[in-house]
Amino acid sequence: MALFFSIIIILGWIVSMFYGDVSILYIAILLAVFMNVFSYWFSDKIVLALHKAKPATRQEYFDLWNATENLSITAGLPMPRLYVVDDTAPNAFATGRNKKHAVVCVTTGLLAILDKNELEGVIAHELSHIGNRDMLLSTVIVVMVGFVALLSDFFLRSQILGGNRDRNNNGGAILLVIGLVLAILTPIAATLIRLAISRKREFLADATGALLTRYPEGLASALGKISSTPIPMRTANNATAHLFIANPFGAKSTSGFHKLFMTHPPVEERIKALTGLER
16 A cells, blocks of 8 residues: 555656646545545445346345355354346455455356355355455555556646647656656556455465365365356456456466466466465
8 A cells, every 4th residue: 555655646746746736746645545435435336336236135045145154153254245246157256345344246157056065165265355354455456556547647648638838958858758657657567566466365365265164175176167167257347357256357377477467366276276286
């Protein structure tokens, strides 16, 4: 959070210096604070609306409800609200601002292909995100990355459209170069940081979930089934892709340089870690 706030302040300062208007810096800071407060209170509602999720009842989704209730008791967590997305793509995610206001959401496709042990593995994974406070971390990162990208885009567009400022002096030229470089590189760096944190938290949730169920093979088997049916979700969104247990776009695992831009670790690595084959 400190890193992203620093980036926002630096970008805001450069833009304000370039235009000779310190109010731009103040506006950038105020917007960053507002966006964080707004996302903290309404992030779960926004995500659920984006994916057209509907509340799940115990009568209609008995196995899902019981698995979540039992695992919540085992984990010492309040039972989260349950939602279901009508989508054939198998997937799941957790959202909410804290343990008392958490949500676990699964797709109908996930419920259709998993057995009891596999479903418990997936639910334990999502409850681990709640217990590890990953939801708030993910929300803060998304908001800050998005804000940095918007600020950079504003600066770049302002240069393309041009202005009345005299840029012939050395100070203006230097600020222009620095501003353009930061405007181009900052969103890329911010996105890479977000993706790296997302991948690390997925590994942690896998490990914590395995400890919760005492049966890591259940989650490993579930991940294998999910990855073998890489159907993209109809409501897949770049802004929320990292929240899901698997890539909602259905992309297969890659290696090397491409791993930098993945929202999730390769499924093969996660399964190896769960089954104790990774050294």
